[in-house]
Amino acid sequence: MTKWPLPEPMRLALEAARAGAGEGEVPIGAVLVKNGAVIASAHNQPRTLSDPTAHAEVLAIRAAAQALGTERLEGCELWVTLEPCAMCAGAISHARIARVYYAAPDPKGGAVEHGARVFEQPQCLHRPEVYSGMGEAEAADLLRGFFREKR
Amino acid sequence: MTKWPLPEPMRLALEAARAGAGEGEVPIGAVLVKNGAVIASAHNQPRTLSDPTAHAEVLAIRAAAQALGTERLEGCELWVTLEPCAMCAGAISHARIARVYYAAPDPKGGAVEHGARVFEQPQCLHRPEVYSGMGEAEAADLLRGFFREKR
Numbered sequence: 594m595t596k597w598p599l600p601e602p603m604r605l606a607l608e609a610a611r612a613g614a615g616e617g618e619v620p621i622g623a624v625l626v627k628n629g630a631v632i633a634s635a636h637n638q639p640r641t642l643s644d645p646t647a648h649a650e651v652l653a654i655r656a657a658a659q660a661l662g663t664e665r666l667e668g669c670e671l672w673v674t675l676e677p678c679a680m681c682a683g684a685i686s687h688a689r690i691a692r693v694y695y696a697a698p699d700p701k702g703g704a705v706e707h708g709a710r711v712f713e714q715p716q717c718l719h720r721p722e723v724y725s726g727m728g729e730a731e732a733a734d735l736l737r738g739f740f741r742e743k744r
Numbered sequence: 745m746t747k748w749p750l751p752e753p754m755r756l757a758l759e760a761a762r763a764g765a766g767e768g769e770v771p772i773g774a775v776l777v778k779n780g781a782v783i784a785s786a787h788n789q790p791r792t793l794s795d796p797t798a799h800a801e802v803l804a805i806r807a808a809a810q811a812l813g814t815e816r817l818e819g820c821e822l823w824v825t826l827e828p829c830a831m832c833a834g835a836i837s838h839a840r841i842a843r844v845y846y847a848a849p850d851p852k853g854g855a856v857e858h859g860a861r862v863f864e865q866p867q868c869l870h871r872p873e874v875y876s877g878m879g880e881a882e883a884a885d886l887l888r889g890f891f892r893e894k895r
Binding site for chain 1: 795829
């Protein structure tokens with residue numbers, strides 16, 4: 594049986610996650626797409642950058658906003674290998690990202706379908722469309738492998 | 745009657761907020777303190793920096809982490825003029841900040857005592873001590889004045 598191939602942005606997000614693991618960072622990757630073109634790609638780097646806000650999503654959002662010269666990423670899609678945390682969900686909302694695709698759910702730190710459920714708050718000013726599950730097994734395997742080696 | 749003076753870090757946070765208003769940014773300021781010394785100060789700059797994550801808290805946290813060369817701001821205090829949003833509350837938690845002092849509550853965008861209540865989630869890995877109210881009138885006046893002029 595041949596598996597249906599992953600959409601290209603998710604394949605790239607997993608590749609970014611893998612690069613992070615190679616640097617000793619938790620392997621989470623994110624890719625920002627506008628009109629079908631990748632405009633930013635990043636992986637978690639809080640240790641490398643001495644920056645507690647340097648999650649893959651925040652780094653990709655900041656890079657894309659720089660590239661476009663605006664704080665509003667209207668019409669953009671964010672592809673990320675793990676369910677965003679409260680910080681990243683807030684950043685996604687502030688950036689007015691249109692669609693979020695995440696691979697694996699994160700019951701411990703996620704804030705989309707777990708915990709703070711940032712986009713479900715009545716006060717949330719911008720709610721992206723959210724899709725999950727594509728690449729879940731690959732993303733979860735990367736994280737499991739990383740934490741197994743750490744032990 | 746003489747008003748009890750504001751603690752120095754809150755006075756500085758209000759000063760930073762005022763500087764932001766002068767640049768056309770929403771006047772919110774934040775100051776990071778370690779062992780009684782100010783190690784970073786910032787104001788909201790999403791427009792100026794083309795960065796939707798450039799809230800005062802995130803900028804102060806990033807600057808402090810850079811200055812200390814670590815992603816963990818253990819033992820640090822964050823003084824901010826407005827109740828942090830979900831993004832900033834998440835960043836505060838990731839940075840392991842010990843204490844947060846905020847001036848005015850923010851029913852529309854706050855995520856500490858409103859909305860996502862990030863620190864109250866069972867999954868929240870690090871909860872700072874939180875104090876609010878000092879400088880509330882000054883902080884709220886600054887914001888009201890700013891939005892009045894914008895209309």
